[in-house]
Amino acid sequence: MELKQDFIPQSNSNRPQTALRPTHITVHETANTSNGANAEMHARYVKGADAQARQVSWHVTVDDTQAIQHLPFNEVGWHAGANGNRQSIGIEICVNRDGNFPQARANAISLVRRLMNELSIGINSVVTHQHWTGKNCPANLLPSWNEFITDVREGTSPEPAPPMEGRLLRVIVDSLWVYNRPDWNARYTTVSRNEVFTIAEQLTVNGSRMYRLKSGLYITANPSYVQLI
Numbered sequence: 001m002e003l004k005q006d007f008i009p010q011s012n013s014n015r016p017q018t019a020l021r022p023t024h025i026t027v028h029e030t031a032n033t034s035n036g037a038n039a040e041m042h043a044r045y046v047k048g049a050d051a052q053a054r055q056v057s058w059h060v061t062v063d064d065t066q067a068i069q070h071l072p073f074n075e076v077g078w079h080a081g082a083n084g085n086r087q088s089i090g091i092e093i094c095v096n097r098d099g100n101f102p103q104a105r106a107n108a109i110s111l112v113r114r115l116m117n118e119l120s121i122g123i124n125s126v127v128t129h130q131h132w133t134g135k136n137c138p139a140n141l142l143p144s145w146n147e148f149i150t151d152v153r154e155g156t157s158p159e160p161a162p163p164m165e166g167r168l169l170r171v172i173v174d175s176l177w178v179y180n181r182p183d184w185n186a187r188y189t190t191v192s193r194n195e196v197f198t199i200a201e202q203l204t205v206n207g208s209r210m211y212r213l214k215s216g217l218y219i220t221a222n223p224s225y226v227q228l229i
């Protein structure tokens with residue numbers, strides 16, 4: 001993933017140009033779920049009047065497609081309280097509802113790994129905003145923060161599942177059970193070859209994949225029985 005540079009102008013008050021020797025990386029989420037609140041939008045925001053009035057700035061925003069750097073890594077930003085600011089690089093992960101958060105998380109992991117490598121920062125110094133100030137940030141990642149750290153350490157991130165909602169499937173056997181609960185014992189009725197259904201989501205039930213359909217019923221996701229169209 002590319003790291004674009006779009007720096008806050010030196011004349012802006014939220015770019016104090018205070019020297020930074022970063023020993024930590026602080027992970028945040030933007031907490032802005034609005035449509036379009038992606039890295040591009042935050043790059044505009046952090047250069048604008050509101051960010052100066054609120055005295056906020058940070059180093060990189062990452063979304064599901066790119067990362068944009070707003071400050072050089074040897075300058076302090078204002079994102080994590082006095083202690084956090086003078087020791088750390090601040091990364092904001094986008095949570096816009098029209099974005100793919102698992103992909104933004106995966107991009108954040110590769111960004112953190114790259115910065116650790118370039119700036120010689122160890123895994124124990126990758127911390128949350130909460131670590132510095134107690135704020136509930138990054139809100140989505142905090143409940144499974146250890147998993148995030150493990151994924152950073154191992155350089156692996158589970159491949160985000162492709163979005164299934166709205167995809168169509170066709171039955172490719174003569175007769176197939178559908179279920180009225182996400183339970184392989186909850187047989188409800190049968191459907192026939194060439195019937196087409198709209199998928200609402202994919203689930204795993206007792207280790208086997210199942211689709212919940214828009215109709216509210218459930219069907220196997222096994223490609224021997226159904227085909228995505």
Ligand SMILES: [Zn+2]
Pocket residue numbers: 027028029079129135137138
């Ligand atoms: Zn934060």
